[in-house]
Amino acid sequence: MSRAQARKLGARVRVEARLRRVGGARSQTEADWGVVLEAETRAGRIQWARHEPIRLRLAEGAWYKPDYLILMADGSLVADEVKGSWSARGQEAARVRLKVAVEHHPWLRFRVVMRKGKGWSVEELGTP
Secondary structure, eight states: OOHHHHHHHHHHHHHHHHHHTSSSOOOHHHHHHHHHHHHHHHTTSEEEEEESOOOEEEETTEEEOOSEEEEETTSOEEEEEEESOSSSTTHHHHHHHHHHHHHHOTTSEEEEEEEETTEEEEEEEEOO
16 A cells, blocks of 8 residues: 555545534444433333434534424423433533523423443433
């Protein structure tokens, strides 16, 4: 393989890696939480759940997209933010956006969902 071909291949690999994260691509943790939500829907505790269906405006040019929007059986709306960990690099901006979203959208309940061992930890943030 020539040097030019290697550079070309390297550039393509970098572009493909970026493309996988764009446009609603799920992390494994988000996909696993989706399985839990599907089970809750079949059990009748949830009417509807979708991955990243809305963007909430926070300020001029600033938006927040919850990982899941859920219509509960009682008709209330819940936005779930699924995290592997809050301590991961770059999570500070996500915390700020979530906090601002809770303040600006009181009509919506917000939850942070994290893996805890073999189960899940669900923390309520906003109450409409």
